[in-house]
Amino acid sequence: MAFAMACGGVVAALAASPAEKPVPRLLQGGVAADPGAPGGRRSLPADTAPTPPDAAETEWLAAGWVPGGDAYRGMAERALLDLRLLTSPDGTVAAAWHPVWDYMWPRDAAWVAAAYSATGHGDNALTVLRRLAALQNPQGTWEARYRLDGGHVGDGRDAQLDGNGWVPWAVWFWYSHQDPADPATAAALDELWPAVAKAADRAAAALRGNGLPPAGPDYWETRTDQVTLGTAAPLLAGLRGAAALAAARGDGTAAERWSQASRRLDEAIRTEFGPYGYPRTADAGSGADTAVTWLGPPFAAPSADVAAAVRGAESELTLANGGILPGGDWGGRKDVAWTPETASFALFDAASGRREAADQRLAWLDRHRTARGSLPEKVDPDGRPASVAPLAWTAAAVVLALTAQETPLPVPPP
Numbered sequence: 353m354a355f356a357m358a359c360g361g362v363v364a365a366l367a368a369s370p371a372e373k374p375v376p377r378l379l380q381g382g383v384a385a386d387p388g389a390p391g392g393r394r395s396l397p398a399d400t401a402p403t404p405p406d407a408a409e410t411e412w413l414a415a416g417w418v419p420g421g422d423a424y425r426g427m428a429e430r431a432l433l434d435l436r437l438l439t440s441p442d443g444t445v446a447a448a449w450h451p452v453w454d455y456m457w458p459r460d461a462a463w464v465a466a467a468y469s470a471t472g473h474g475d476n477a478l479t480v481l482r483r484l485a486a487l488q489n490p491q492g493t494w495e496a497r498y499r500l501d502g503g504h505v506g507d508g509r510d511a512q513l514d515g516n517g518w519v520p521w522a523v524w525f526w527y528s529h530q531d532p533a534d535p536a537t538a539a540a541l542d543e544l545w546p547a548v549a550k551a552a553d554r555a556a557a558a559l560r561g562n563g564l565p566p567a568g569p570d571y572w573e574t575r576t577d578q579v580t581l582g583t584a585a586p587l588l589a590g591l592r593g594a595a596a597l598a599a600a601r602g603d604g605t606a607a608e609r610w611s612q613a614s615r616r617l618d619e620a621i622r623t624e625f626g627p628y629g630y631p632r633t634a635d636a637g638s639g640a641d642t643a644v645t646w647l648g649p650p651f652a653a654p655s656a657d658v659a660a661a662v663r664g665a666e667s668e669l670t671l672a673n674g675g676i677l678p679g680g681d682w683g684g685r686k687d688v689a690w691t692p693e694t695a696s697f698a699l700f701d702a703a704s705g706r707r708e709a710a711d712q713r714l715a716w717l718d719r720h721r722t723a724r725g726s727l728p729e730k731v732d733p734d735g736r737p738a739s740v741a742p743l744a745w746t747a748a749a750v751v752l753a754l755t756a757q758e759t760p761l762p763v764p765p766p
Contacts, residue, residue, distance in 0.1 A: 356646075360713045362744055366443065370427060375667070375685065375732050375733065375738070376688065376729075376730050376732065376739045376741075377732075377738060377739075378427075378672065378722065378728065378736065378737050378738055378740075378741065379398075379450055379740050380395040380396060380397070380398065380448075380449075380450050380740050380741060381396050381398040381399060381400045381722040381723055381724045381726065381737075382395075382396040382400055382434070382631040382722060382724035382725070382741060382742060383395055383396060383434065383437050383448075383449040383726070383742060384396055384437070384472035385437060387483060391440070391446075391449070391500070392516060393437055393438075393449050393628060394399055394449075394725060395449055395450055397456040398721050398722065398723065398737075400722075400723060400724045401723060401724065402430075402723070402724050402725045403724075407434060407438070409433055410596070412436060412473075413432065413433070415472065415473065416432075416468075416471045416472030416473045417471055417472050418432065419471065419751065419754040419755040419757070420754045420757075421757075421758070423660075423715075423718075424714060424718060426718075426725060426756055427717070427718045427721065427727075427750065427754070428750070428754050430547040430721070430724075430725040430726060430727075430742075431467075431726075431727060431742070431747035431748075431750050431751050432467075432471060432473075432747075432748075432751060434726055434727070434744075434747050435464055435467060435468070435741035435742075435744060435747050435748060435751070437449070437742075438464075438742065438744045439464065439476065439479075440500070440748075441479075442479070442483055443461075443479035443480040443481070443482055443483030443484075444456050444461075444483055444500050444502070445460060445461040445480055445483075445499060445744055446744065447460050447465045447599075447743065447744050448729070448740040448741070448742065448743050448744065449498075450740045451728075453740050453743075454500060455497040455498060455499060455500065456483075456487075456497060456498045456499075456500060456530040457496070457497045457745075458484060458487070458494040458495075458497075458498075458512075458518060458519060459514060459515065459571060459586075459745070460744045460745040461483070461484055461517070461520045461522075461744075462484065462515075462518035462519050462521065462522035463522070463744075463745055463748040463749060463752070464480055464485075464744055464745075464747075464748045465477040465478075465480040465481050465522045465525070465712055466521075466522050466525045466526070466748065467527060467702075467747070467748035467749075467752055467755075468480065469522075469525055469526040469528075469529045469750040470525075470529065470751065470752055470755045470761065471751060472529075473754060474523065474526065474529060474530060475563075475572070477522075477526045478507065478526065478540055480541065481519075481522060481526060481544055482525055482544070484519050484522075485519075485543075485544050485546070486502070486635050487502055488519075488547045488550065488551065491511070491554060491685035492516065492553060492554030493511035493512075493513065493515065493516060493549035493551075493554055494511060494512065494515035494516070494519065494552050495511055495512070496509045496510075496511070496569065496573065497508070497509075501590050501636065501734060503719070507529040509569070509573075510568065510569075512568065512569055512570070512573075513555070513558060513565055513566070513568055513583055514570050514571065514582060514583045514586045514587065515589065516551045516552070516554055516555040516558075516587060516590055517552075517555065517583075517585075517586030517587035517589055517590030517591070518586050518589075518590065519547065519548070519551055519590065520548045520552055520555075520590040520591070520593045520594040520597070521586065521589040521590045521592075521593040521651065521764065522546050522566070522654075523541075523547075523548050523593065523597065524592075524593030524594070524596055524597050524764060525593070525762065527541055527597060527600065528679065528762040530721055531761075532600060541597065541600075541601065545597075545601070547597075548594050548597060549653050550605065551590065551594070551669050551727065552590065552591055552594035552595075552606075553609075555587050555591055556591065556609065556613035557704050558587075558619075559613060559616055559617060562615055562620055562623075562624065563616040563619060563620025563623075563763065564579045564584060564617070564620045564621070564624060564634075565579055565584060565587055565617075566579060566584060567579045567580075570580070570582030570583045570643070571643070571678075572678060572679070572682075574683065576624070576633075578633040578634070578635070578638075579633065579634070580632055580633055580641070580643070581621075581625060581630060581631070581633070581643040581644060581646075581647075581690065582632070582641060582642050582643040584617065584620075584621050585621070585643050585646035585647050585651065586646060586651075587617060588614060588617050588618055588621065588647070588650060588651075588652065589646065589651040589764055590766035591610050591611075591613050591614035591617065592610075592611075592614045592765065592766065593764045594606075594610045595607045595608075595610040595611040595765075596764055596765055598610065601621070602605055614766075618766070621647070622657075626657060629660075629664050629665075630644045630647060630657075630658065630661040630665075631680075632679050632680070632681060638680075638681060639668070639679055639680020639681040640661075640664065640665035640668040640669055640679060640680045641665065641678070641679040641680070641683055642665070642669065642676060642678055642679060642693040642696050642697070643659050644658065644662055645662055645665075645696045645697055645699065645700035646696070646751045647661075647702065648662065648700050648703070648704060649702040649703035649704045649719060649756075649761070649763055650699070650713060650752070650756065650761035650762065650763050651763070651764065652763065652764065652766070653763055653766055654704055658706060659704065662697070662700055667698055668680050669693070669723070671687060671688075671689050671733075672687065673687070673689055673731055673732070673733055673734070673735050674689070674716045674734070674735070675689020675690065675691065675693075675694045675716065675720070675731045676689055676690060676693040676694040676697055677689065677690065677693070677694075678693050687732075687733040688730050688731070688732055688733065688738065689730060689731040690729065690730055691720075691727055691728060691729060691730065691731065691743065691746040692745045692746045694713055694716065694717060695717060695746050695749035695750050695753060696749060697713055697715070698710045698713035698714050698717065698749070698750070698753040699749055699752050699753040699756060701753075702714075702753045702754075702756035702757045703753075703760075703761050703763075707757060710753060710756070710757060713753075714750070714753060714754065714757075717746075717750055720735065720736075720737055721737065721741075722737050722741045724741075726741040726742035726747075727741060727742055727743060727746045727747050727750060728740065728741035728742075728743065728746075729741070729746065731741040737759065
């Protein structure tokens with residue numbers, strides 16, 4: 353059996369053909385606060401109508417800012433409020449408020465922290481980052497996912513190395529939106545620093561002789577005996593972010609150590625993946641992967657070869673319904689689009705200054721929200737929202753993309 357994909361969606365046995373796998377249906381249309389329900393939240397039926405923000409939600413939105421302009425303010429507002437609902441007071445972020453998805457993925461939480469940072473909700477971002485730091489393994493890694501109480505799931509998965517990229521990157525992204533002269537900023541960074549340092553050292557030590565990390569599962573969450581772009585790309589962003597944070601703290605030794613590791617990894621990615629157009633694995637026949645978008649803005653400085661690879665991947669992975677497939681070799685249904693992947697392409701385009709291309713993806717995401725206005729995990733072949741809504745990763749990616757349409761997002765220095 354394959355592991356659960358991305359934010360918890362269930363995948364069938366790899367032996368089954370995509371045509372045999374059922375088309376996902378919309379299991380929920382949103383989530384709402386409910387003090388009497390477990391966790392203080394309850395799922396809403398698929399046909400739930402939208403409701404205006406209450407006084408507390410309005411006040412929280414006003415404490416930051418809502419991107420999207422006239423065209424997409426509604427989508428951004430709902431996405432931010434959904435993130436707020438999916439985030440517990442202790443910083444735990446549920447992927448979605450529905451059985452099988454009610455876990456915390458380090459990747460999702462890191463993106464949520466970034467979305468909070470970009471929209472002026474730095475305190476919320478810091479709470480999430482503190483929770484991630486507290487969950488780190490003694491070895492400097494993170495599990496693939498956690499129960500909402502912080503416990504290990506116990507499903508036999510190994511720690512997943514991409515978290516060692518996503519978390520340091522998210523801490524750097526948060527710091528980039530704070531006043532470095534504020535003593536509170538320095539104190540918070542000092543608090544997070546041990547987790548960042550352990551994560552970066554573990555990432556650097558994991559690089560093999562060819563400069564790439566070892567094989568292991570990434571956001572596809574399937575067993576693999578090959579290193580994937582879905583692990584290498586976030587590790588590169590994380591090492592660069594950690595080096596920049598070390599420099600900001602005046603730790604030149606750590607900054608140089610992680611900079612050297614990032615240069616090794618960058619060169620290895622270009623050497624091993626670049627000649628084939630940055631596919632999923634260092635193999636010309638492995639097919640495109642959405643992770644190629646994480647090699648460019650806002651995770652890395654723009655480059656012509658990556659931009660060309662993104663355009664090639666977009667052409668290969670765009671489905672008839674207008675959304676994006678995770679990758680060319682994806683083992684699930686080939687006609688069901690995934691919204692985190694679609695939003696990743698929108699974010700790349702927005703952060704790269706390709707406003708029209710980003711707008712096309714954002715408009716598609718806007719059109720495929722639920723009746724309540726939440727962003728679902730998937731979109732079926734007929735263009736209907738499918739699986740669960742809201743999905744934290746998608747909501748965060750959309751908020752970041754909408755923000756990038758209006759103001760440049762910080763990029764880790766190479």
